[in-house]
Amino acid sequence: xxxxxxxxxxxxxxxFIALIxxxxxxxxxxxxxxxxxxxxxxxxxxxxxxxxxxxxxxxIVNTATECGLTPQFLQLQEIYKKYKDRGFVIIxxxxxxxxxxxxxxxxxxxxxxxxxxxxxxxxEKIDIKGDFQASIYKFLTEEKTNPEFHGIIKWNFEKxxxxxxxxxxxxxxxxTTPDDPVITNSVEEALAQ
Numbered sequence: 109x110x111x112x113x114x115x116x117x118x119x120x121x122x123x124f125i126a127l128i129x130x131x132x133x134x135x136x137x138x139x140x141x142x143x144x145x146x147x148x149x150x151x152x153x154x155x156x157x158x159x160x161x162x163x164x165x166x167x168i169v170n171t172a173t174e175c176g177l178t179p180q181f182l183q184l185q186e187i188y189k190k191y192k193d194r195g196f197v198i199i200x201x202x203x204x205x206x207x208x209x210x211x212x213x214x215x216x217x218x219x220x221x222x223x224x225x226x227x228x229x230x231x232e233k234i235d236i237k238g239d240f241q242a243s244i245y246k247f248l249t250e251e252k253t254n255p256e257f258h259g260i261i262k263w264n265f266e267k268x269x270x271x272x273x274x275x276x277x278x279x280x281x282x283x284t285t286p287d288d289p290v291i292t293n294s295v296e297e298a299l300a301q
Contacts, residue, residue, distance in 0.1 A: 141253055142274025143168075146244045148201075149232040151217045156231070158244075158274070164195045165298040166270035167286070168248070170236045171200045172208035173219050175264040181224035183286035187295065188228040194299050195272075198228040201245070203236040206264055236261050248276065267291065271298050 143166065144159045169184065188198045202209050202216045211219060213233045220226040234242040237249075237260055248268050251258040257268070257279035267280040269291070278294050285291075 141247065143244070143247070143270050143276075144274035146247065148234070148242070148244055151213050151230050151232060153213075153232060161197060161270075162274070163272045164197050165191075165272060165295060166268075167196070167198045167291075167295070168244075168268045168270060169198065169200050170203045170205070170245070170261060170264060170266055171216075171230075172203060172206060172264040173211055173216055174208040175206070177263070177265040177282055180265050180286055181220055181226055184228065185224055185226050187286050187292060191295055191299065192228075196295060196299060200226075200228065200230045201236060201242070202230065202233040203264070204233065205236045205238060205261070208264060209233065269294050269298060272301060 144162055146158045147155055148158070150156050167184075167187075171181070172178065184198050184200070188196065200220075202211075202213065204210065209216070213230075216233065217230050220230060234245070236242065236245045241249075245261065247253045249258055249260060254276050257276050263282040265282040267282075267284070267286070268276055269278040269280070271277045277298055280288075280291055
């Protein structure tokens with residue numbers, strides 16, 4: 109075999125081995141998807157990059173104003189008020205995926221402000237399941253991106269707790285009220301990290 113061919117084969121082998129050795133590190137540190145990779149529209153239709161929420165603890169909630177769980181807006185506002193100065197943000201995503209949100213985004217915001225004095229961010233109305241599921245909810249519910257807390261959204265007011273680095277820390281059933289110690293203790297733990 110000519111020397112030139114041998115050199116090319118050896119260099120190729122070295123490159124191949126280097127790729128195999130470094131690939132797990134590259135995947136771990138450079139392609140990890142977190143909530144900070146996403147973009148969504150706020151209540152005015154303005155694009156919000158979730159990288160803005162780095163170093164904050166988030167509680168992401170799918171909401172509906174015609175649901176039996178709608179009074180949870182009161183408790184959401186209470187815990188938001190209690191922890192917001194420590195870097196806690198509640199993000200509400202109104203949705204008609206369960207046919208309980210007939211209002212448009214502007215009407216939803218007005219209703220929440222008038223009835224529950226909500227001042228945490230309410231985003232544009234989206235689909236949280238089905239064929240037109242918003243990408244942020246696809247991330248939150250898919251096994252490959254969220255193996256510990258994956259699964260379809262069961263109902264309105266399902267809650268995802270997101271850590272300061274954008275990772276999903278916990279998922280709470282719709283019936284678990286925002287002021288339940290299981291949620292408030294988890295929020296406090298996440299804020300302390």
